[in-house]
Amino acid sequence: MQAWRDFLHAYGFRGPGELDLASPRYVDNPEPILGQVWQLWNDPESNDPVARFEEGGWEWERAAVQLEKMAGGWLKEKKFHFLYRVIEHFGGYRENHKYYLIRGVAKIRMLVMDLAGTLCARNLLKNQEDIFDLTFEDIRAVMENGASASEAAKPHLDEINALFRSGALPPVIDSRGWILKPEARVTEEGAISGQPVSSGKARGKVKVLHTANEKPILPGEILVASATDPGWTPLFVNAAAIILEVGGTLQHGALVAREYGKPCVVGIADAVNRFADGMRVEVDDSAGIVRMLNP
DSSP states (O other), X not given: OHHHHHHHHHHTTOOTTTTSTTSOXXXXXXXHHHHHHHXXXXXXXXXXXXXXXXXXXXXXXXXXXXXXHTSOSHHHHHHHHXXXXXXXXXXXXXXXXXXXXXXXXXXXXXXXXXXXXXXXXXXXOSOGGGGGGSOHHHHHHHHHHOOOHHHHHHHHHHHHHHHHHTOOXXXXXXXXXXXXXXXXXXXXXXXEEOEEEEOOEEEEEEEEOSSTTSSOOOTTOEEEESOOOGGGGGGGTTOSEEEESSOOTTXXXXXXXXXXXXXXEEOOTTHHHHOOTTOEEEEETTTTEEEEOOO
């Protein structure tokens, strides 16, 4: 229990959709983490993320030595070695600003939830989470004039629901309003092409998730999602491979996939609708394609 309390103290402010003030943190809803711990407990040997990470470290080191020898000449080898060590030691700091930003967002969320608790105690709000449907002006009107919180929230909810109904927005719209799409890459029959971002090949049954807390990822399943953020990281432990609609080589999903040694293909348009739970696929990151397999 002390280890659990230490974890929540250090990382409880993180969670799925953490840039959104309204998104619950692990300290609010620890269920996703506890579910992952339970799965690791049942299969600790084949599903040890620490061992997998350390094994990946040795592979990176061996690859770096080989590339250094291919640099061509003593001076280039030394330069490559120096730059590799710089990236190895300092590359992780590119995430620092996000870490502290999310800490700040979590502190603000705590203050907002305290206010929501006060409103609930005064019967001005039904649920604490409902406060995120209100603007500051709405909250003042509710507190000072006894205005109806549900009526104040209605126009905001109508706008949000309309946005959800519109489906996925285009990744790129230029200043003329044109929707730009990359040309479809020629690929083999029966396969879907994307961008390879983490090497490897894996087969398994698809599990489509729209949110990180929607359902568990069982060992060997292929995670399919629109995009991921740090709140999705625990799901990568069990996933045999990852398929994402949006992303690039430095997107969160690609970084975590490489750290865990999982194949990952991104840029699969409308992936969450093209795939369905139970479909058998092969993710071939060397070719950047997803092959459909027979049931």
